[in-house]
Amino acid sequence: MNSKISFGKSPWGLILIASACIAVMAGDAAAQSESMMLRGGGATFPAPLYQRWIEAYAGQHPWSRIGYAKLGSGEGVQRFLAEKLDFAGSDAALDDEQMAQVKRGVRLVPATAGLIVLAYHVKGLTGPLKLPREVYRDIFSGKISRWNDARIKAANPDLNLPNQSITLVARLDGSGTTYAFTNHLSAISREWRDNGPGAGMTVAWPGNAMLVHGNEAVASRIKVSEGTIGYxxxxFAKRLGLPMAWLENKAGHFEEPNEQTGVEALAGNALQMPDNLRLMIPDPEGADAYPILTLSWLLLYQRYPDTEKASAIKQFVTFGLTEGQRYSHELGYIPLPADIVSRSRQALDSIR
Known part of the structure; x- marks a missing residue:
């Protein structure tokens, strides 16, 4: 039996929990339920996939109780460092200083990957919008402020671009999606990196930007707001039917965001994975590679005080890295290549 349980007005009120408990003996029921309650939270980027994992896993393991709160990467990291979660999700890997704060040790486990797209709401366009690298950089720095700017028109001669202000939709919360996007902009532009906002989970956007919490809110705001563009x-963009810009990649080709161009970007760069599993691909190589993608990590403790809980977490994450990858296609994520899955499982095996 699957059900959804809410924790009322607590911080866990937005958690999706797939749960079903079978007690072998009545006296063991409470202890079993409590020991199997795994509390996670963090990045909104992979949340739909993690929720699907939770539901599917509960169907096979009716004793499981797992929750994942859509907090944003920044808040998820902070709660993980404070040991208020059993696991966290982040689209920005922890750095050495953050990892040193956790006395129980940390394991970074790449769990999925996905594209970061620039979705827009501009009426009257009869074809896809193509954006050169320096153009989308300058849109998000505020230097290009109207849709009929000469540089946008030069890349899109067949589109009837309106004389309309460009309004950015960006993240207000500490966001791994923001980090991955601004890390890309820093990689392709020295001006952005050294004299502009730089890379971070939060950055200073131009004053007219609409700032919202979470990927879902960005998609919703673009859907209802004419003249907008957001990352x-x-x-999330695909589910709402938002048009997405074709972006110029490192090879100088305009690439449509889709699973094929995402797979090209990830597969062509996966062998760069370092021993600490902090693989950043801010500007992927490959003629057909889409230019902006990121891994998303599960943050796990090296040591858990409860061996039963450690075992439950390892079983759930193993499911996600194996059977769970098949849900990536339908939800818009990129299945991890076999070599990354192998490295993730090795990291998982070291948890106690």
Whole structure:
């Protein structure tokens, strides 16, 4: 039996929990339920996939109780460092200083990957919008402020671009999606990196930007707001039917965001994975590679005080890295290549 349980007005009120408990003996029921309650939270980028994992896992393991709160990467990291979660999700890997704060140790486990797209709401366009690298950089720095700017028109001679202000939709909360997007902009532009906002989970956007919490809110705001453009995970834009810009990649080709161009970007760069599993691909190589993608990590403790809980977490994450990858296609994520899955499982095996 699957059900959804809410924790009322607590911080866990937005958690999706797939749960079903079978007690072998009545006296063991409370202890079993409590020990199997796994509390996670963090990045909104992979949240739809993690929720699907939770539901599917509960169907096979009716004793499981797992929750994942859509907090944003920044808040998820802070709660993980404070040991208020059993696991966290982040689209920005922890750095050495953050990892040193956790006495129980940390394991970074790449769990999925996805594209960051630029979705827009501009009426009257009869074809896809193509944006060169320096153009989308300058849109998000505020230097290009109207849709009929000469540089946008030069890349899109067949589109009837309106004389309309460009309004950015960006994240207000500490966001791994923001980090991945601004890390890309820093990689392709010295001006952005050294004299502009730089890379971070939060950055200073131009004053007219609409600031919202979470990928879902970015998608929703673009959907209802004419003249907007914003950055978000591909699956959120796809589910709302938002048009997405074709972006110029490192090879100088304009690439449509889709699973094929995402797979090209990830597969062509996966062998760069370092021993600490902090693989950043801010500007992927490959003629057909889409230019903005990120891994998303599960943050796990190296040591758990409860061995039963450690075992439950390892079983759930193993499911996500194996059977769970098949849900990536339908939800707009990129299945991890076999070599990354192998490295993630090795990291998982070291948890106690």
């Amino acid at each position: 978000l995970e591909y699956g």
